[in-house]
Amino acid sequence: xxxxxKLTIPIDQTIQAExxxxxxxxxxxxxELIQRLNEAAFKTxxxxxxxxxxxxxxxxxxxxxxxxxxxxxxxxxxxLYELIPQGLEALKVWSAYLAEQKAKLENFLRSYSQFDESLxxxxxxxxxx
Amino acid sequence: xxxxxxxxxxIHAGALQRVVEDCLEILIKQNTGLNVEIKGAGSxxxxxxxxxxxxxxxxxxxxxxxxxxxxxxxxxxxYFIFAADQLVIGYDRxxxxxxxxxxxxxxxxxxxxxxxxxxSDHHLDPCGYRTLMVWQLAEKFYGRSGLYEALxxxxxxxxxxxKSLDLAKALFTGKVDYAFLYSSEAKQLGLPYIVLPSKIxxxxxxxxxxxxxxxxxxxxxxxxxNIIMHGKPIEFAIGISRDSLNPELARSFVDILTGxxxxxxLEECGLIPC
Numbered sequence: 169x170x171x172x173x174k175l176t177i178p179i180d181q182t183i184q185a186e187x188x189x190x191x192x193x194x195x196x197x198x199x200e201l202i203q204r205l206n207e208a209a210f211k212t213x214x215x216x217x218x219x220x221x222x223x224x225x226x227x228x229x230x231x232x233x234x235x236x237x238x239x240x241x242x243x244x245x246x247x248l249y250e251l252i253p254q255g256l257e258a259l260k261v262w263s264a265y266l267a268e269q270k271a272k273l274e275n276f277l278r279s280y281s282q283f284d285e286s287l288x289x290x291x292x293x294x295x296x297x
Numbered sequence: 298x299x300x301x302x303x304x305x306x307x308i309h310a311g312a313l314q315r316v317v318e319d320c321l322e323i324l325i326k327q328n329t330g331l332n333v334e335i336k337g338a339g340s341x342x343x344x345x346x347x348x349x350x351x352x353x354x355x356x357x358x359x360x361x362x363x364x365x366x367x368x369x370x371x372x373x374x375x376y377f378i379f380a381a382d383q384l385v386i387g388y389d390r391x392x393x394x395x396x397x398x399x400x401x402x403x404x405x406x407x408x409x410x411x412x413x414x415x416x417s418d419h420h421l422d423p424c425g426y427r428t429l430m431v432w433q434l435a436e437k438f439y440g441r442s443g444l445y446e447a448l449x450x451x452x453x454x455x456x457x458x459x460k461s462l463d464l465a466k467a468l469f470t471g472k473v474d475y476a477f478l479y480s481s482e483a484k485q486l487g488l489p490y491i492v493l494p495s496k497i498x499x500x501x502x503x504x505x506x507x508x509x510x511x512x513x514x515x516x517x518x519x520x521x522x523n524i525i526m527h528g529k530p531i532e533f534a535i536g537i538s539r540d541s542l543n544p545e546l547a548r549s550f551v552d553i554l555t556g557x558x559x560x561x562x563l564e565e566c567g568l569i570p571c
Contacts, residue, residue, distance in 0.1 A: 215501075217502065
């Protein structure tokens with residue numbers, strides 16, 4: 169039986185980093201952030217509005233971002249979020265953490281590649297006998 | 298003296314009754330002796346009541362697009378989007394097919410001739426035209442030609458349960474097996490419900506372009522004329538009437554609903570605070 173394993177990082181774990189980065193690039197309201205997140209090269213899945221808004225509120229409460237109501241000149245008023253210095257610091261911590269995870273994954277893949285090669289050699293040796 | 302008492306009149310989407318009542322409770326605690334009058338209505342109907350000359354200080358609608366279409370700039374200045382939601386299929390444990398219905402087979406369950414399902418009136422209630430949009434999008438999403446017409450033909454007449462809250466009552470009393478509702482309504486009423494794919498349930502701004510392909514004709518503000526509504530992510534909005542007699546009180550109510558206390562109330566009621 170062939171089994172396929174799919175390695176995914178749950179979106180909830182990195183969504184705060186993704187939102188902080190998007191807000192660093194440009195202050196946005198939630199509606200726009202969901203659209204930008206969905207178009208981002210680093211998206212890890214479909215952005216669920218409830219998850220996005222919940223994380224925005226949490227980061228607002230934790231002092232990583234700040235928000236205010238932006239009155240639309242012709243359209244509706246929406247809550248606009250922007251990155252503040254504490255959020256920028258958090259984004260740097262996230263970035264360092266993800267770099268560390270990337271290095272670990274690369275080490276794992278290197279080790280796996282060596283292991284896989286050794287298995288192939290063993291197979292070749294077995295075939296010769 | 299009654300004449301000295303401050304008062305506030307609010308008209309709101311029926312689906313937002315508990316939200317409005319809970320926010321008012323906070324406002325009344327801050328303003329002893331405040332007189333409040335609230336009126337629940339289908340949001341299109343509610344907006345048209347203002348157009349016909351009825352007076353309200355605060356307007357809370359289930360579709361933000363209605364402000365631009367019907368009320369801004371003459372009757373309302375600014376309006377604010379405060380919550381999002383999605384359309385679901387609510388049912389009762391005694392509904393026919395309730396043991397086997399899933400996100401994958403809901404179409405066939407509803408089209409079973411022994412099953413009754415309902416939607417609200419699209420001329421009065423955004424939940425009604427949003428349901429028609431969901432059916433149009435479902436036809437595209439599932440690649441089932443003729444699905445929209447089949448669902449429209451099989452649905453019981455919308456005039457029987459014109460507002461989405463009427464549908465909930467019909468579910469409880471067993472008059473219908475399934476009804477298209479906001480997920481917040483189903484949660485508040487403790488009804489089980491089927492979550493539809495995000496590409497058709499009007500929940501996600503990421504699919505705004507896909508939703509836009511759905512279009513429903515409804516009666517416009519000019520009697521005898523129609524207007525086409527296009528699909529959009531579901532967003533609820535609040536505004537203050539330009540002729541409010543108590544604009545400060547109205548502003549206080551808006552501040553509660555759009556502030557931290559309002560966010561907690563919205564979450565408790567199953568909505569997504571924006």
